[in-house]
Amino acid sequence: MITEDILAALRLIVGASGLKTADTLSLIHPGADPHNLDAGVMVVPRNTDQVAAILSLCNMHRIAVVPHGGRTGLAGGAVSSPGEIILSLAAMTRIESLSAPAGIAIVEGGVTLQTLQEAAASANLSVGIDIASRGSATIGGMISTNAGGMEAFRLGVMRHRVLGLEVVLPDGSIMRDMVQVAKSNEGYDLKQLFIGAEGTLGIVTRAVIRLAPGDAFTATALVACPSAANAVALFQKLQHNRGIHLLRAEFMARNYFALASSLLGPATLAAFTEAPAYLILETDAANQRQALSALEQALADSIEEGLVADAILAQSEKDRSEIWNIREDSNVITRAYPHGYWFDISVPLQELDTWLRQFDQGIADLGPDIRGFAFGHLGDGNLHVGVAGESTNPPKDKVRAMIYANLKEMGGSFSAEHGIGLEKKPELMALIDPVKLALMQSIKRTFDPKGIMNPGKIVG
């Protein structure tokens, strides 16, 4: 119960403007899930000490705390309920330092990805991670969900970009592990537990992020492949080609590309070669001419080898943005099928073709009115998969069973980069190793004995 006394105590910590209820809260957008703000009370601390004071107070009074970053999460990790309080990092948005020689940024948890990307770009550096929700997703939220995105095959997921971390624990104590180096073995690497914990073990207040060299001169191509197996073979070939520096390799199955290109256009792309698998490949080189000619040559070779059916090389920034739009505006599918089910899986590359064939067959078996869409990040075998009926959806259990059939045996994952939140809890409980689950539960009890941190999420 959030009493008036609790509200008064919170106000003492964050000031009147830092406490949002009723009227002031109604001005805030709920984000990706309509229930994110259901708690009705939000505190907006301005520094780590305020976060610590809030958690200490809430722990003492057993008040549940739901941490909020940019509210872009797709698994319901930020959903809150009456009786809980939301702790938003929205006022902790400082880039404390960015060192070009070291390739390191020290940031507060509420900095958005795009803000950090822009700061890094001004030093010819990149964050080394990129996701479509860059404008609102925060670094703290991306750490808490171990975000992936388009560059992970090359530069790792968020876990691999984090060098150091500061975390406020549920009892208000502060773990400071802000090393700025990649090699540090100072006992158990506890920061790894908070990465991907979706705010159930503590709140990420500050981080040291490793930056990467920025893109040089880029070349972009839309590529049609005779099969997903060919797309994988092409990817591996480019990974071994020292004349090509591959930046991004995004995948779209026929079902996704056909609908997205017809809805988004332009006509030239919508009329592109019919094929089971499409890729967007982006490379860079020391100059523009070299970037284009190296990619053109590699694609010509691949056509000759039969790995590629056809390809369009972007000749202008307009070409490039039209090609990327088909992949990045994936909401075009959810707008067309708002009641579809969505999944976020990883499939080992050697099994990708098999899984996609199994998926096409599964969709056909569900009936003629059922549509399936698959797209994602090729290098990681990370597929975002949608299933929807033209009139009514098939039963969710049946769809789930089809999506996850053989996935674990293949070495894949039912939860790639969006996290567990509330949405993937049935999967977690059904598919996880029981010994791992028991250990997760003891970790949760050890770190958060009163169970105040983001209740209901993961094993809470």
Added chain:
Amino acid sequence: MITEDILAALRLIVGASGLKTADTLSLIHPGADPHNLDAGVMVVPRNTDQVAAILSLCNMHRIAVVPHGGRTGLAGGAVSSPGEIILSLAAMTRIESLSAPAGIAIVEGGVTLQTLQEAAASANLSVGIDIASRGSATIGGMISTNAGGMEAFRLGVMRHRVLGLEVVLPDGSIMRDMVQVAKSNEGYDLKQLFIGAEGTLGIVTRAVIRLAPGDAFTATALVACPSAANAVALFQKLQHNRGIHLLRAEFMARNYFALASSLLGPATLAAFTEAPAYLILETDAANQRQALSALEQALADSIEEGLVADAILAQSEKDRSEIWNIREDSNVITRAYPHGYWFDISVPLQELDTWLRQFDQGIADLGPDIRGFAFGHLGDGNLHVGVAGESTNPPKDKVRAMIYANLKEMGGSFSAEHGIGLEKKPELMALIDPVKLALMQSIKRTFDPKGIMNPGKIVG
């Protein structure tokens, strides 16, 4: 106490040939630390179930277990005492599968790095990690110490090469998390706790390792820089140069290079330009001519810019191996100064020059008979540092204080890639964040309530 009954029970699990005592144990080399075999009893299980049965038995009878891989660890993590038993992975050496299209190997914990490197090379792949003790270091041991080495700046430390893990917990239960994909967020990433835990939380029995493309045609240069700051600037410049694919960048301070080159030869290298900082740079390209000309051009540009004083480009495999020998046979220093103290630190790149100047000054302050040696992995700021007296060593506390002065404030680490073991425990207790230490202790109690796993190491 290891009673006859316990020995009989162990023999029932691993068979007579899998239990080594007195005579049979004396045939085994103790490895990097003379006390590794002091327990006097070793079990050598052949599979995960046997490991589980051993731990279950030992846990029930509170018998301490010291896991052994290749016994190459430099921090005493494999040291054992009478009353304990050693559990060696020496009979679990299977490469279960190696998929070239997926770039993945599934291995047992006792496989040596070199064995896996050779298997990967036959598919034009690399393990993505390389350390000088490759011939005996095992994958399980490298996971347990989160090994780093020469390629970490580019391909990550061991933590970043591990996709999936199988671990036997102290009570004999088996956590199976053998995913084969880079993106997997299935709750808390518990495998991260075992990586770098030096066998104090469980025993790594199997792992899924992500492989990387193998080297193409390489070029190698020995480079003298007017300062360590210049060496760092050169490294960053090459990282941004899309015409260069940098594979390795090893660092040697003047003090190291002068002694090692004079002891190891050849005369041409020993007579190479006098400078404060030396690098070995290795690059690759699509063909030999291109590899050599690109590196030559980059070095010529760097000489013009003043980043490089002089450089020798290897023209043959013999040149290449002579250059590498000066860096890889670092034991030449420990043979010359067998009683020296050694440290393994990380320094953020922007502070490397400052730290090294501080080090030179510190050595001078200790007295005219004191020698200091620094070398290591440039891209990670990872320095291996030795201090020794010509006649007698300075007091260790004084040397420690000098090495660690300002290191934490700089964002560095007192334990880069060799682990804590027994040797770095004083550092751990003195320098670690107290909140992190308390959490580490609760993790240890939660996972290993009877304290049987590798006692005395890290927080045991």
